[in-house]
Amino acid sequence: MDFRVDRSLAMPVRAQLKGAIEFGISFGELTAGDALPSVRKMATLVGVAPMTVTQVYRKLKADGLVEARKGAGTFIADSSQARAAQHSDIDTLHWEIDQAIDKALELGISAVDFATIVKMRLDYRSRIGPRMRFVMAGLFPDATESYCRLLSEQLDAQVLVEGTTLEALRHDPDVRAFAASSDCVVTFTNRHRELKELMPSARVVTIRFIPSETTRMQLASLMPTARLLVLSQFPNFIPIFRSAMRRFAAHVTNVTTVNYDDPKVEDYLKNCDAVIYATGTDRTAERARPGTFMFEYRHVPDPADIDRVLKPLLERPSLK
Secondary structure (H helix, E strand, O other), rough: OOOOOOOOOOHHHHHHHHHHHHHHHHOOOOOOOOOHHHHHHHHHHHHHHHHHHHHHHHHHHOOOOEEEEOEEEEEEEEOOHHHHOOOOOOHHHHHHHHOOOOHHOOOOHHHHHHHHHHHHHHHHHHHHOOOOEEEEEEHHHHHHHHHHHHHHOOOOOEEEEEEEHHHHHHHOOOHHHHHHOOOOEEOOOEEEEHHHHHOOOOOOOEEEEEEOOOHHHHHOOOOOOOHHHHHHEHHHHHHHHHHHHHHHOOOOOOEEEEOOOOOOOHHHHHHHHHHHHHOOOOOHHOOOOOOOEEEOEEEEOOHHHHHHHHHHHHHHHHHH
């Protein structure tokens, strides 16, 4: 094997030499039992101080990749890495890795981010085994946790559903890498574009969310004459709430739907009999008159969409 270092690189020559030997082991150029050059000979070949070679050999020995034989020198150890390089299908694996690298480059993923995704994926597989992993990307931690629980109940037992928030995905690279390494990221329809921009390599799917059974029952229990105020967290959710009111509380005709930060929200709160508030707007709702009937509007994943969108993914994991 040709041992070389490039002094024009920012990487220290010690790291280059260690990486070259590891590469040789991984790709079968150095096999178990092969002798490495002596410390002095390697130092001469590479053009470094003998102490540098000694440190590299010491680190490789600590990693179980080489072994020192008294009076004989340093040899490639019979490590799992060396054995893997001799596997009959190793060339196919290398080709598949190259394909994944090419795909990452095509998507504009940096080498550092790709390495992080791979590491996260390896960590996840070693932790849960062959199960698939879905990540639910929600807006609020408590609501997202409930979505995960409901998804887990309706999906195959071999699917692990874990949750995160859009806020965490926006600001934490590790969370993004963790989510991108999953088999599927599940989110709301109106968040698909944002997540694909944040994680180009991730498989992002959207499902519908419908009012929970408890919410539907509470809507049906409203008095027809009630002056109802519906508080939304986001302006683009207002049409969704209005549609739900028409469907599940059609008997209530005096309905006002506003965003929680509307300048007139205090006036609305003073002149209503009941308040339905979106997750995250509870503090605003609590400013209503004492005795005002109120409850949180909670969504659940639409079971029909779980059957239509998510369950088929369990049968076609290769589409990831």
